[in-house]
Amino acid sequence: MSTITRGMMLDAIIIGGSYAGLSAAMQLARARRQVLVIDGGQRRNRFVEYSHGFLGQDGKKASAIASEGKAQLMAYKTVSWVEGQAISALPQGEGFAVAVEGQASYHARRLILATGVSDQLPAIEGLAERWGRSIFHCPYCHGYEIDNGRIGVLASGPLSHHHAMMLPDWGQVTLFTNNCYEPDAEQLAALHQRGVRIEAASVRRISGVATVGLQDGRQLEMDGLFTLSTVRINSPFAEQLGCEMTEGPMGTVIRTNEIKATSVPGVFACGDAARMAGNVAMAVADGAMAGVAAHQSMIFEAKAA
Incomplete structure (x- = not known):
């Protein structure tokens, strides 16, 4: 686990530490990038005991998949984890600043939104x-x-x-x-x-x-x-940042392209907040794509904005 020093410019901040966020962070960690995950601890499927349809994990407790994924991620030395509620995410210089309620603000070159959604029943x-x-x-x-x-x-x-x-x-x-x-x-x-x-x-x-x-x-x-529930994205950050949104029959989600990039340079989105429907397997796939794309953007693109 990495230690964040005051004013440190990280490579990426991921808001949301459920399946999509964990998967995105894993790709960046394996590229030896400095990554911070900010997690409010509210998985969408927290009401479900067992998860199904995810290859290699079928029938396993949903909470165990998440906790084991976190443990595996935190074994990488360049990863930090903050438990708390992110309250703002704004462009700053050549990157982004994310403030956490009652804590510090953190800065990174890239931002991945994996905030998930809430079901309106x-x-x-x-x-x-x-x-x-x-x-x-x-x-x-x-x-x-x-x-x-x-x-x-x-x-x-x-x-x-x-x-x-x-x-x-x-x-x-x-x-x-x-x-x-x-x-x-x-x-x-x-x-x-x-x-x-x-x-x-x-x-x-x-x-x-x-x-x-x-x-x-x-x-x-x-x-x-x-x-069928309707969904509400768990944070206003995509709209604050000016990301384009997509309206659908189940609610509004963040619009992304095939590599999970939003309309705002340097901002990526994955998981249920960035697709009309999904499950654990799709969230993990989304996160992997977002993490890979965020990493490659730091190599082939000059700056976030």
């Missing part, structure tokens, strides 16, 4: 406390474990049609439209062909493991539920 009683336990958003991460059982899709908007069309590969699907959207004739035919049952009654609450209580009093037991 449908306002259904009983949903939030089951999020990540019996209610999910990613079929590839959690569909297999339902073991071809009864799956409910809680609609949150028109995009839920896509969700409902996918999920029959993992179980017997009921789509609860819940006054969020009404499938047209073509969509109804497609859902019927996929074997999806449609329930139009309003959802009142979720109880038990995944029992859907309807406004008319019926209780429909499911083995698991899926719903």
Whole structure:
């Protein structure tokens, strides 16, 4: 672990120490660059016990993947770690200055935003406390474990049609439209062909493991539920820096190119804050690309801005 001295110009600061941030830092550490990771300790998947679909780590505790990744990263002598909340990230000279609440400001030639996002969930009683336990958003991460059982899709908007069309590969699907959207004739035919049952009654609450209580009093037991959240980026730094953003059906994310560079020279972004959908495997891949690109930019580009 490296020691940061006052006024030291680092090679890169990474805001966010979850999977994408860890992966980005690893690439830079292996290039023997001075790297600082600033982490507020709020992984998006902290509500989930086990992670799935990540090659070599399938079925492992999500917290263990993160903690072991950090331990491996911190074995590199050029890496520093600060636990705390970054409160500003601004251009300064030929690099960037990042202030941490109650601590110092740090300076680096390159900046990687791996801040992640927060899920804004449908306002259904009983949903939030089951999020990540019996209610999910990613079929590839959690569909297999339902073991071809009864799956409910809680609609949150028109995009839920896509969700409902996918999920029959993992179980017997009921789509609860819940006054969020009404499938047209073509969509109804497609859902019927996929074997999806449609329930139009309003959802009142979720109880038990995944029992859907309807406004008319019926209780429909499911083995698991899926719903689409909207997302909010966990920091304002991309907008503060002037990065271009992308609006999508699930929320706003940071626009990046194929090497995870933002529209602001010297600033890279990776993980869920810079893609419309993702999982641990995609976050790690994003981080690796951002770390490699940030390193190469220091060789082939004159300065950050």
